[in-house]
Amino acid sequence: xxxxxxxxxxxxxxxxxxxxxxxxxxxxxxxxxxxxxxxxxxxxxxxxxxxxxxxxxxxxxxxxxxxxxxxxxxxxxxxxxxxxxxxxxxxxxxxxxxxxxxxxxxxxxxxxxxxxxxxxxxxxxxxxxxxxxxxxxxxxxxxxxxxxxxxxxxxxxxxxxxxxxxxxxxxxxxxxxxxxxxxxxxxxxxxxxxxxxxxxxxxxxxxxxxxxxxxxxxxxxxxxxxxxxxxxxxxxxxxxxxxxxxxxxxxxxxxxxxxxxxxxxxxxxxxxxxxxxxxxxxxxxxxxxxxxxxxxxxxxxxxxxxxxxxxxxxxxxxxxxxxxxxxxxxxxxxxxxxxxxxxxxxxxxxxxxxxxxxxxxxxxxxxxxxxxxxxxxxxxxxxxxxxxxxxxxxxxxxxxxxxxxxxxxxxxxxxxxxxxxxxxxxxxxxxxxxxxxxxxxxxxxxxxxxxxxxxxxxxxxxxxxxxxxxxxxxxxxxxxxxxxxxxxxxxxxxxxxxxxxxxxxxxxxxxxxxxxxxxxxxxxxxxxxxxx
Amino acid sequence: xxxxxxxxxxxxxxxxxxxxxxxxxxxxxxxxxxxxxxxxxxxxxxxxxxxxxxxxxxxxxxxxxxxxxxxxxxxxxxxxxxxxxxxxxxxxxxxxxxxxxxxxxxxxxxxxxxxxxxxxxxxxxxxxxxxxxxxxxxxxxxxxxxxxxxxxxxxxxxxxxxxxxxxxxxxxxxxxxxxxxxxxxxxxxxxxxxxxxxxxxxxxxxxxxxxxxxxxxxxxxxxxxxxxxxxxxxxxxxxxxxxxxxxxxxxxxxxxxxxxxxxxxxxxxxxxxxxxxxxxxxxxxxxxxxxxxxxxxxxxxxxxxxxxxxxxxxxxxxxxxxxxxxxxxxxxxxx
Numbered sequence: 001x002x003x004x005x006x007x008x009x010x011x012x013x014x015x016x017x018x019x020x021x022x023x024x025x026x027x028x029x030x031x032x033x034x035x036x037x038x039x040x041x042x043x044x045x046x047x048x049x050x051x052x053x054x055x056x057x058x059x060x061x062x063x064x065x066x067x068x069x070x071x072x073x074x075x076x077x078x079x080x081x082x083x084x085x086x087x088x089x090x091x092x093x094x095x096x097x098x099x100x101x102x103x104x105x106x107x108x109x110x111x112x113x114x115x116x117x118x119x120x121x122x123x124x125x126x127x128x129x130x131x132x133x134x135x136x137x138x139x140x141x142x143x144x145x146x147x148x149x150x151x152x153x154x155x156x157x158x159x160x161x162x163x164x165x166x167x168x169x170x171x172x173x174x175x176x177x178x179x180x181x182x183x184x185x186x187x188x189x190x191x192x193x194x195x196x197x198x199x200x201x202x203x204x205x206x207x208x209x210x211x212x213x214x215x216x217x218x219x220x221x222x223x224x225x226x227x228x229x230x231x232x233x234x235x236x237x238x239x240x241x242x243x244x245x246x247x248x249x250x251x252x253x254x255x256x257x258x259x260x261x262x263x264x265x266x267x268x269x270x271x272x273x274x275x276x277x278x279x280x281x282x283x284x285x286x287x288x289x290x291x292x293x294x295x296x297x298x299x300x301x302x303x304x305x306x307x308x309x310x311x312x313x314x315x316x317x318x319x320x321x322x323x324x325x326x327x328x329x330x331x332x333x334x335x336x337x338x339x340x341x342x343x344x345x346x347x348x349x350x351x352x353x354x355x356x357x358x359x360x361x362x363x364x365x366x367x368x369x370x371x372x373x374x375x376x377x378x379x380x381x382x383x384x385x386x387x388x389x390x391x392x393x394x395x396x397x398x399x400x401x402x403x404x405x406x407x408x409x410x411x412x413x414x415x416x417x418x419x420x421x422x423x424x425x426x427x428x429x430x431x432x433x434x435x436x437x438x439x440x441x442x443x444x445x446x447x448x449x450x451x452x453x454x455x456x457x458x459x460x461x462x463x464x465x466x467x468x469x470x471x472x473x474x475x476x477x478x479x480x481x482x483x484x485x486x487x488x489x490x491x492x493x494x495x496x497x498x499x500x501x502x503x504x505x506x507x508x509x510x511x512x513x514x515x516x517x518x519x520x521x522x523x524x525x526x527x528x529x530x531x532x
Numbered sequence: 533x534x535x536x537x538x539x540x541x542x543x544x545x546x547x548x549x550x551x552x553x554x555x556x557x558x559x560x561x562x563x564x565x566x567x568x569x570x571x572x573x574x575x576x577x578x579x580x581x582x583x584x585x586x587x588x589x590x591x592x593x594x595x596x597x598x599x600x601x602x603x604x605x606x607x608x609x610x611x612x613x614x615x616x617x618x619x620x621x622x623x624x625x626x627x628x629x630x631x632x633x634x635x636x637x638x639x640x641x642x643x644x645x646x647x648x649x650x651x652x653x654x655x656x657x658x659x660x661x662x663x664x665x666x667x668x669x670x671x672x673x674x675x676x677x678x679x680x681x682x683x684x685x686x687x688x689x690x691x692x693x694x695x696x697x698x699x700x701x702x703x704x705x706x707x708x709x710x711x712x713x714x715x716x717x718x719x720x721x722x723x724x725x726x727x728x729x730x731x732x733x734x735x736x737x738x739x740x741x742x743x744x745x746x747x748x749x750x751x752x753x754x755x756x757x758x759x760x761x762x763x764x765x766x767x768x769x770x771x772x773x774x775x776x777x778x779x780x781x782x783x784x785x786x787x788x789x790x791x792x793x794x795x796x797x798x799x800x801x802x803x804x805x806x807x808x809x810x811x812x813x814x815x816x817x818x819x820x821x822x823x824x825x826x827x828x829x830x831x832x833x834x835x836x837x838x839x840x841x842x843x844x845x846x847x848x849x850x851x852x853x854x855x856x857x858x859x860x861x862x863x864x865x866x867x
Contacts, residue, residue: 044620045571116583174586177620196619196629197804198706221702223802224812227685231700232802235692400817404565 066321284479420507649736657744676734
């Protein structure tokens with residue numbers, strides 16, 4: 001069996017960059033965050049950029065890069081298709097001074113099974129199913145999966161935050177959500193203060209194994225309203241925000257002397273979801289017709305003011321490391337019409353709406369009233385569908401009602417935004433076909449998918465699984481249940497002069513721990529977009 | 533107010549409270565979605581159906597609605613409003629954390645609006661028909677026509693962005709304590725208080741002006757002038773004192789709404805009040821928190837009404853003496 005070895009890079013104790021204009025370390029940064037997620041209890045809720053300030057993973061930065069590097073691990077080996085061994089980094093300590101050991105890793109994976117979170121559960125108990133986690137010695141952990149698990153290293157180990165056994169072992173699994181103590185991690189920052197009125201305050205963890213962070217103190221007020229956030233940035237009360245600029249604000253901020261902008265390519269997009277459990281969306285050719293009918297160029301230009309790329313490469317995100325580069329989902333209204341003709345839908349009464357055996361093709365597109373760009377997109381989609389003889393009403397609802405559609409299935413079409421975990425994690429594409437998001441396998445028949453899934457499960461190497469994954473993506477985009485509307489670019493604004501170390505990490509924008517660590521640390525961990 | 537009337541009034545208000553609490557319990561359940569789904573399911577990773585059911589059981593959301601209603605009242609009797617799904621904390625704790633911020637914000641704004649509104653209204657009425665009166669009426673009406681969020685944004689643009697005098701968001705900076713925190717809290721209150729006060733000034737002004745004008749035409753004012761009482765004494769002791777009665781009633785009732793916060797202003801200034809909390813709870817379908825928050829607001833309104841009823845006789849001796857205040861002509865019509 002070939003051994004896959006990922007050896008730790010020279011990322012420890014990197015020299016601290018001098019980030020201020022006068023060459024001094026930055027004492028304090030105020031960064032607005034858009035949501036209060038409580039005291040960072042990862043079993044109750046999470047916001048990854050915040051969580052990862054406090055916690056580390058065995059590999060970094062995330063499953064959204066093609067080659068995650070050892071982080072809390074020093075070396076990762078695949079012993080056979082279903083067995084992995086991980087050597088841990090020496091000299092890592094928890095924020096309370098306790099030593100990080102193999103027992104913490106074993107405990108973490110067992111605890112994630114006992115206390116499911118939703119966000120991480122499937123990476124230990126489904127895709128893949130980790131059967132045993134054992135400490136070989138104080139510094140080595142062995143993982144054994146129920147079946148071949150070639151993605152364990154690059155996905156699971158790069159995704160699950162490691163928690164401290166001595167902190168969580170006394171907490172019953174069914175009470176984990178009630179813990180409100182401040183977290184204890186190994187990460188570069190300690191959360192030293194939180195309240196739902198004022199937000200978060202972090203202090204640099206001076207004993208961090210990768211070297212002290214560049215900023216001593218982070219203050220993170222919660223500002224939910226975008227307008228209030230950018231007003232605070234203008235006044236200088238905050239120096240940065242994890243919220244990207246809306247397209248209409250880009251020109252104004254770009255012309256400001258006090259503000260700098262960074263353009264990123266987020267691994268997310270707005271999508272049109274079809275209810276594949278409801279006729280006629282259960283017919284593959286019908287779904288393909290809907291996909292072909294959408295004018296992606298118009299959607300990008302009219303809705304997002306051209307700030308991004310046309311979504312003519314389908315689902316998942318084309319920048320993700322695991323996406324088939326040959327996917328193509330062009331706008332082709334003529335093909336859409338002929339597909340509907342072939343399915344027998346015709347306008348028999350001259351009202352410009354086609355009829356079929358079950359009546360006229362009249363549907364509803366549901367959209368969150370709080371998302372003006374989505375509402376505008378829905379209006380354009382309505383016009384596109386009208387061109388091919390499909391009538392669609394746009395219905396706005398509050399965000400919770402739109403979120404509820406995933407469970408209730410009471411929809412024809414709706415618009416949603418899907419983020420990196422959904423469109424850049426290679427195993428999530430499989431999970432989404434099992435969870436009801438993209439399909440309901442194995443409950444709903446889909447022989448072509450089932451055959452590919454068998455093939456995927458039998459593959460024992462990343463290369464073989466990726467090959468099958470590419471075929472699955474081809475199949476999906478030929479009869480999609482979700483159609484990307486455009487691939488947006490994001491513009492992140494920050495105050496110039498205070499701290500200029502902001503860098504893009506794939507799928508995480510610019511506010512994340514890699515911006516706050518010495519630049520060479522992020523580069524060595526393959527965690528930042530270097531433009532090379 | 534007689535004891536019998538007080539008991540009757542208290543009984544009525546209790547009935548109102550029960551009906552309102554029942555509606556408050558039922559309404560969130562009528563909206564699509566539930567808090568457990570909102571928090572624990574979605575494409576980024578959903579718990580299994582079994583685990584979602586376990587969590588629903590933890591919060592008692594798996595039981596029939598009538599049983600939940602029974603538990604709601606049992607909890608209420610013990611001062612327990614349940615646990616917020618979104619915050620993972622007792623509802624009472626979450627509400628207690630936010631209520632002082634809203635009381636400070638809306639309370640100060642109400643007082644400011646009342647003082648300035650009455651002063652301007654009295655000035656306008658005293659000089660009714662003058663250019664000053666016309667100017668005040670036009671100015672206040674123009675202000676009244678502006679939405680609160682617009683006033684807030686203008687104040688932000690001037691005092692935070694352009695002049696840099698005042699902070700633009702939040703209730704308090706984290707990491708501050710003692711005098712520094714008190715000063716910080718007060719500075720952060722100035723703009724939102726001013727916004728609400730300016731947005732509500734018009735109603736108080738018009739009410740005070742109309743009441744003053746009405747009282748100025750009363751015979752006792754002419755009598756006072758005939759007796760040689762000074763104009764200042766007539767204005768303050770006789771006219772304003774009588775004119776304040778409807779203003780007081782209006783303010784008492786608006787204090788009842790104090791706890792519902794000011795959602796729009798709290799949003800514009802990212803202020804941590806109850807209004808924003810209620811909005812967030814609606815979005816997250818956090819039933820226990822919504823029920824608790826609505827109950828608090830209802831209680832505020834009911835108690836304010838009761839307070840108005842009980843205090844009015846102290847302010848107006850005619851009510852205390854049980855005299856009918858309607859003019860003779862109206863009494864004839866009623867009879």
